[in-house]
Amino acid sequence: MYARYFRRHALQQRISRVRVIDERILGTRKGTLIRRLTGQQFTEVRRHGKHLFAAAGTTWLHLHFGMTGDLAFYTDSAEEPRFARVVFDFESGGHLAFEDMRLFGIVDLTHDPEDYIRDHRLGLDPIDPNFNLREFRRHLRKRRGAIKPLLMSQTLVAGVGNLYADETLFRAGIHPLRPIERLTPNDVKKIYANLRRVLDEMVALKARQGEYSPRSLVMHREENDHCPRCRGEIRRAVVGGRTTYYCGRHQV
DNA sequence: CGACAAGCCTGGTAGC
């Protein structure tokens, strides 16, 4: 719920200063970022998967949260996060920090979010009503190879990473290496339904800072653990270069 | 102290 947080704390605030603490997080030149944002105010916020866009003056600030990216708003400078990479100081005295321990995120500018999404071939946002079973099927038709990397590819839906891809297949009872061409129409339907469910559930969970269900795979990402659904053994494999966990019994 | 985990982009290559 980065967008909501950004809206609540930064909308209509005038930026008195932009501080770049670690240039490695930038996707644009430091001088450009500072020049184009200083003195402006954020007037509109949009979200697309793990990307956030905020209009300011004639440009848009673009944030990508990667794995450890987060926002922190504070008024007391002593509360500046340890891994703050870019901080926006507001005239009101507040500060909004983009923090990112692992630097997998990005901070840059774009002239239009729509263009950015198109240029980077990002798939639909999972809550976009245009993302439906039909669209999912249409996308699968031109793909080959294992199902898991497809779920993670940003050209399908923006924002599905390793954990959520595993969780989706776990619930759908599909093996992560199952070739796309060997999925029955019913398998596809199950994957789609579970992908929706997982994303909705995880977003809701984050919003209220809840905990993962003990019945979810997320809580059993360890080899030789037992499946919370069927007691089968949890297996580990590398799929698409990513560590993958699945139940050796009910995921076929 | 080295291996590992994460999201996702890049660049080289296999396939239609």
Next chain:
DNA sequence: TGCTACCAGGCTTGTC
């Protein structure tokens, strides 16, 4: 042959 999709590798750093 030319495009597209696939896949390995790389970035970073706290934790085991």
